[in-house]
Amino acid sequence: MQKMRVYKIAQELGITSKELIEKLEDLDIKVANHMSTLNDEEAELILELFSDKKDDKEAKKVDQVETAELDLVEEIDVKDEPNEDSIIIGDTIAVGELANLLEVKATDVITKLIKLGIMANINQEIKFETAEKIAVDYDILLEREPEEEEEIDFIVEGDKDEDLEHRPPIVTVMGHVDHGKTSLLDAIRDTRVTDKEAGGITQHIGASEVTVSGKKIVFLDTPGHEAFTEMRSRGAKVTDIAILVVAADDGIMPQTVEAINHAKAAKVPIIVAINKIDKPGANIDRVRQELSEHEILVEEWGGDVIDVPVSALKGENIDTLLEMVLLVAEVEELKANPNRAAVGTVIESNLDKGRGPVATVIVTNGTLKVGDPIVAGASFGKVRAMINDKGKRIKKAGPSTPVEILGLNEVPNAGNQFVVPSSDKAAKALGEKRKEKIRDEQLKASSKISLEDLFDKMQQGEFKELNIIVKADVQGSVQAVRQSIEKLSNEEVSVRVIHGGVGAITESDIMLASASNAIVIGFNVRPSTGAKTIAEREQVDMRTYRIIYEAIEDIEKAMKGMLDPEFVEQELGKAEVRLTFKVPGAGMVAGSYVIEGKILRNAKVRLVRDGIVVYEGSIDSLRRFKDDVKEVATGYECGIGLTNYNDVKEGDIIEAYVMKEIERK
Known part of the structure; x- marks a missing residue:
């Protein structure tokens, strides 16, 4: 005889689990509850001692009634108290898995589900509440798995005062686009960031250290465009001091107000840097007046907010601004414990x-x-x-x-908090648990759609949800695009980003889009060859952009049925850079091999490195040996010079294309 659970023995004896537990206590056999097990000897002894209960048929009938009543009482008692031997499951469970846990046939579970009006096969998932009803029929208690508390505070309580030491302030530079945030940082740290950014707009968060009078200050540079509200918010949450940059000739703008709100929400002190005071139209008092309207009263006007008029271009008053940062940091008494896990x-x-x-x-x-x-x-x-x-x-x-840290198994989300667990094993267990939860959420996202026919479907009432997959060059951009797109939801259609990731658009992105009826949007990235082929086969709408607000405008227009005549990109060919060399008077020339299609002299081109677009422009020169040519076909080598661009590297891909106008139907 195998080990038997208490409730199974009770069923064989025709008595309740509760009765059996009481009888076992009389025999000095301790069991926790009806899910406990007895060994062979104990089970045989109990069956022999109480088998005489089966002889009297009338008594058995009475027992059956009492069993039903007591089972109900037992069921209530068990639910009121935590059960050590109960089966713990998540919010949902597959029918087949539930059958295994209950040690019954899957067909039996399916039959019970049908009686409850639920049609499900062995692989489908049912909710916890439904599984709980099924388990009660088998005298088994199910418990819901508690939600894991994943949020970890920045300041971990328990640090003793004597362990705390002064630390450098973390300063976030915030403000409206083109008000000179990055230029101000350039003046401070003497680096050139603006030159590397598309359109002169900072689109990635950066962090850097500077030393002032022997003391360190850490600067975060957050983008100013409204699409990057989320990134700016993230910067404010980790910062100790916020420098609000306002152009003296422009005043308070919408993103300036957002920056003020983020700084206030983070409850950090604000220092106002009134920039561009060297410009003819500069009006410092007007800026102070507008700041007061948003409850930012500067010291000059009797308030407690420090403001410093500066010129990032000419380097005026930069030292004063830094002194104010150190002064505020001193007042804040910023401390941390360096002798603990990070x-x-x-x-x-x-x-x-x-x-x-x-x-x-x-x-x-x-x-x-x-x-x-x-x-x-x-x-x-x-x-x-x-x-x-x-x-x-x-x-x-x-x-x-x-x-910068190396060694993670995959790219984390910008804004994630990190911790140092006790061991590698603990780190892996927590990471995989979180990953599994994310994967489950993505698989549930199900419901093919293009922007062109979105409006028509909305008008016909056929479409209520627009799913979007976002791929970008860095994680911060993914979150910025996600937040901007999800704001477009209205009463007629819900817009939601079901997946966001870093890197080129891959085959798996297209397959997820196909399964979820989603549109794929790429920001500063390109699809792989395989992804493009699958997208055409699966008829997935895939669009790539270099500027975020163009993507947002396209979706807005599609939702209003106002898409302009479309310029569709027609790809001509691709060439791989095999060698680079400088030519006097012509700059850097890319020795290339055409791997697909053909390269035309008058075509537009983009330079793709590791799936990321690093240049868009035109061909300055196209040569075969020493001859200028109009085109080069697949399988031939050529020299390609790009207009006003010399940073070409071996392994880069040059894509040639033309824009073809297509009227919207």
């Missing part, structure tokens, strides 16, 4: 072809060391290397230190 925030993340997943993080408490296990969101791993903002490898990073 916690912090992921500021930015991307996938590097040579180094793998790379995350820029700021340590907010403790010290992060090379070799530490780490979990950031659903990503986990061990810190293989740390690089500071100067590009140097370091062994450890204390509080308020921005570093």
